[in-house]
Amino acid sequence: MMLTNADVVDLTGFRRALHRRPEVSGAERETAAAVVDFLAPTAPDLVLTGLGGHGVALVFDGVADGPTVMIRSELDALPIHELTGLDYQSETPGTAHLCGHDGHSAILAGVARVLARRRPARGRAVLLFQPAEEDGSGAAAVLADPAFAAIAPDYAFALHNLPGLPLGKVVLQPGPANCASRGMKIVLTGKTSHAAQPDAGISPALAVARLIPGLMALGPGGELSDDFRLVTVTHARMGEPAFGITPGEAQVWATLRTVRDDRMAALVAGAEALARAEGQGGLKVSISYHDIFAACTNDPGATALMAAALQAEGIAQIAGTMPLRASEDFGRFGAGAKAAMFYLGAGEASPALHNPDYDFPDALIPLGTRAFLRVIRDLLG
Template sequence: MALTNQDMVDLVAFRRSLHRIPELSREEAATAREVQAFLAPTQPDRVVTGLGGHGVAAVYEGREPGPTVMFRAELDGLPIEEISAIPHRSTTPGRGHLCGHDGHMAVLAALARTLGRQRPQRGRVVLMFQPAEEDGSGAAAVIADPRFREIAPDFAFALHNLPGMPFGKVALAEGPVNCASRGMRIVLTGKTAHASMPEFGISPVDVVAQLMPALTGLGKGGPLEEGFSMVTVTHAKIGEAAFGVAPGHAEIWATLRTLTDAGMEDLCASAEQLVLSAARQKGLGVEISYDDIFQHCENAPEAVAHLRRALEEEGVPYDRGQLPIRASEDFGRFGHRAPAAMFFLGAGENHPSLHNPDYDFPDDLIAIGARVFIRTLRNLLG
């Protein structure tokens, strides 16, 4: 089921229209409507909307009973100002599709085009347009939605474009491919005082100065193998912007990163112990909370085998590349429900990096990603 020239014209236009209207995690209402409108002519047998927020799942039924195969893309953009001069640049200040989710959606839209012409022989295909990937909340919200049980997959597949790799080359491997990560927010509370008499207050300054390098030091770094950990301090605030007040409040934000979920539990425990000990020594109150929680993403061998077969049959070059990678991805949560695998599609060795303000998804990747997914679903479902 090859894509036609007109398909590619339409898919590129669709991708660029999405690029113009980026929406943040949990705010993707307009993006979801654009997806539904583009998929409507393919006549899905069922469309589930509002899934886990603004998620959209289009279901295409085969002619005979069989497994459910899910392909996932992401709806959300980033809170980053786009600086490129491309004609389809973001029209929303401070927002940009700078991770390629617009391109991933176009790849799934290509599958929809082929499914609209020919349903699978058996089973069913679920095209999952997932909300809120960038903050790590979307996959969990989709899975928690009671309607997900009705379309739960037997296999789940996804892709992510990856600048720095040769254009069109794929990285694929079994086992962990994306790290677990979470944002740790530390709030220290003491007592303000006049800046001329700081001894009458309880200041968090010394503890902040102690904790920032100490937290970073918890991360061993090094090769991405069992035991890898990293802590990156991303934000700190002490007191108010006033010369006359010795501070009584501070915050430190840090991103914790490990290869596996088990490693994350150990790293969190070490970081919490470090923070509590330092705060108590100075008589400070402390609150610790976590945001942007990503589980590690692990490729199941049986799902990887299906992608390998498709890559070989389509003549797409692949190896394990630099996998695993440090970046996080919440597709891993679907792997707890079914054999799942994600492959990484090279966007070019000199292409702007993900989350850079001048990043734009290469349109020519749409056809490559679609070919691999189409071949995968036809091999599985006929």
């Protein structure tokens, strides 16, 4: 049993309704409520709300015992102003679904509609609408929520649309799928003074001048092998915009990126050593981390199951670049489940993700739904 034409029309309308009312990470209250309301007619056996914040999980039980299969989408949008000019463009200035999470959620809603008509024969299917993917906090919060333990999956699957790939074509392979990353914020605190007497203050100027190239040298990028390391300095600020004051405070922000989690630990240690070495002559150094993403690694068994489902549905797999340098919060679910994520082409001419003129292609809704339904049926009957 698959989606009807009427389903596709409804799901497209649902996707566009979500697109009009985007909410950023951690603030997805109305988006979560819209999901629950739209899918109420599917009558899940269990509905969990407030998971890890505003997460929602729908559970469809089979008749016999069996494994738990989870499919995940995301609820959050980005703090970027949309410039598509579409008639369903974001109605929230400065916030927009420019990564396609509205489309991913419409796909999951499609899965729910079909499961409502025919439950799994065994086990259970869990459809997770995850909050706060964009800042890397959502999956960890869902996993830490006591309510999640009752629906913890044996298998977990997800997709992400990917501009640059031909529309509807898939890239999938075992092993690393997305890099680990984290934002490192270094704050250097000294003492201001009159610019005519810099020796009376403690300026972080030379420390900043050394830190920026030093951090970048720790992560030069290059080939996406196990030893890949990339440090991108994303922001730097020092003192006040004035000519009469020697600066007494500065910040350097950088994103650290590796293919493997263990390599991230080594990169963090190197970056911290570099920063703390600047704590001389009264200059204080503090370090904090933000937007922390674990590496996303596809389990070989789960990948093989997803590949077989795609083949059975006639959804073509093509060669492509994996892992991606970009990070993905789905990786955390791989610690407790056999997990796999695939990339679904959004079109070679599509604007890139996070661009102000990007929009999710509605043609992918039935494709993504078919792929997930097939892997659920293969595992649960």
